[in-house]
Amino acid sequence: MTTPLLDEPRVMDLAVAATASGLDTVVSLRPGVAAVATKNFPATTAIFATHFPRFPVVPGVLLLDDLARLAALVLAGDGGPDRWRLAAVTRIRFRHFVRPGDVAELSVEVRSDGDGSTLRGEVRVDGKPVTTVGSLVMRDTTSGAVA
Template sequence: MAITLDITEIKKILPHRFPMLLVDRILDLEPMKWAVGVKNITVGEIQFLGHFPNDPIMPGVLLIEAMAQVGGVAMLYPPENRGKIAVFAKIDKVRFHRKVIPGDQVVTRAEVVKIHGNMGVIHCEGKVNDEPACECDCFFSLQDKAE
């Protein structure tokens, strides 16, 4: 049975808020294993005021963040991890395959590759229209949220 999450449910899991909440929907997930999520790219997003106004392109760092947040949902979904945050430790093997522009929908599959204690690695692959857009390995640390 597929686990799907709308934005209201995602906000119960991820601590991010506008303008840094970059996941619109989770299409399916197996907690602590993998998640598939969607980010709709719209021209009204704040980054397009400067990147680049006459030829808007989703900044690579925000694309990586959006993909990592899908992995974050997989890691933070279990009740024992609710209220924690997933913090980058390293980003490796980044490859950009195409520009991502307003009107695109990025579908990311984030797969947990390794977990050791509170550290882990998630491999992320983002696609637009079933074509590769970006991929990377995100090394992270699960930490308690500072109050």
């Protein structure tokens, strides 16, 4: 065992984090700052049967949901990610389709110009940006003022 030089914030085990957020792997997680994760879309994914029968693609809103879940992990700290919910999103762009067999690399980063719970997000496939989100505004559901 090594002793950390700095008193770092406790980092959730990455495998536990992936399970908690419904993602396949969490590659890196810096609490309060940023995270990177992957999600695979195998041809067995049930939703491809109806979206769409002749042209299966991942619904864009599901990529948005994955980014929001990753954002909740970044903000969770010692608490559970399930208390963070998506309150607003701005400037979402779907640039390319995500198809069966794709590996999506998801990244989120807390915006320095926000209140600490607004993140930008991006999804890449084979290094190419497929979805970008200007702001994911997250709200702590345990801090009151919840609809």
